[in-house]
Amino acid sequence: MANKFGVTLGQIVLGNGSNEIIELIGHAFLREGDQVVTAEHAFxxxxxxxxxFGAETIEVPDPGLVHDLDAMLAAITPRTRELFIANPNNPTGTVVSMEALDRFMDKVPDHVVVVLDEAYYEFLDNPPDTMKYVREGRNVILLRTFSKIQGLAGLRIGYGIGPEELITVLHKTRQPxxxxxxxxxGAVAGLADEEHQNRTKQITDEGRTYLQDEFGKMGLEFVPSYANFVLVKVGDGNLVFQKMLDKGVIVRAMAEYKLPDWVRxxxxxxxxxxRCIATLKGILGK
Structure with missing residues (x-):
């Protein structure tokens, strides 16, 4: 991994999925009464x-279900310790541009650790060069995972990349x-298997286009996605989830994300x- 991304071993931390690294970041930098800034509809x-960790979460509105980086900057206070940007975002599938990230990073205060969650990074046609923030020594941690494009979710393996000073602290918080x-x-094999990754991206691109075209034909509102999922408005999300589950098709209800009318x-x-589209049409009577 260090060779592939042009960093040192001291700039990488492995996790039991990148989910664990989110917890390590909490152990490392959060105390009771601190604040964390996220988008309203983020992971x-x-x-x-x-x-x-007893910290307060400031959820910043995200018009159009896209991170509003200017509003997130404005939400930072002296108590803010962490700020999360998921790009592409889960569950909306939306992205923020390299230009927007650059403007944001130039203004973010030094007392804030910026966590760029890039679990779906490999699905982008032109992914942003966020590694440059690591090379510049910014207070940033990149989160990536083998659960998505490599398909190794069951193995639970993810990683964080950042300046050595930050990664050293994360190592002190993890189990040995x-x-x-x-x-x-599996991760080493997955990292090297570019043919598999390219094929997975191709299948995903074709499938995402198909789903979005079908949603359009059905008259359903959806959020154009850059990830390997699509957020679509179906009415009662929990009911649609259960009815599709009864027919052997699993989707994700979004009520916990304050999107009760949507499924992912x-x-x-x-x-x-x-099969998914045919099932959905049957349930919605379309």
Missing amino acids: VVYKLMATL FNANAIAQA ISVGTMEQNQ
Whole structure:
């Protein structure tokens, strides 16, 4: 990994999924009464981890379900210790541009650790060069994972990259054997298998286009996505989730993200995508 990304070993920390590294960041930098800034419709684990450490979460409105970086900057106070930007964002699939990130990073105060959660980074056609923030020694930690494009979610292996000063602190908070040997072997193989990653991206691009085209034909509102899922408005999300589950198709209800009318549908093989759409049409009567 150090060779691939042009960093030192001291700039990398492994986790039991990148989810664990979110917890390590909490152990490292949060105390009771501190604040964490996130977008309103961002990965719910950021808020859960803040609560675990007695910190307050400031959820910044995200018009169009896209991170409003200027508003997130304005939400920073002297008590703010961490700020999370998921790019592409889960569960909306939206992105913020390199230019917007650059403007943000130039203004963020030094007492804030910026966490760029890039779990879906490899699905982007032109991903932002966030590694430059690490090379510049900014207060930033990049989160990535083998759970998505490599398909190794069950092995639980993710990683963080940042300046050595920050990564050293994270190492002090983790268990010594948090990433097992089988997961590491799978990660090494997955990192090298570019053919598999390229094929996965191709299938995802084709499937996402198909799903979004079908949603459009059905007259359903959806958020154009850059990830391997699409957020779509279906009415009662919990009810649609349960009815689809009864028919053997699993989608994700979004009520916990304050989006009760929506579900998130992951891209599968074309056969799976077609079955999903047919099931959804039957349930919605379209």
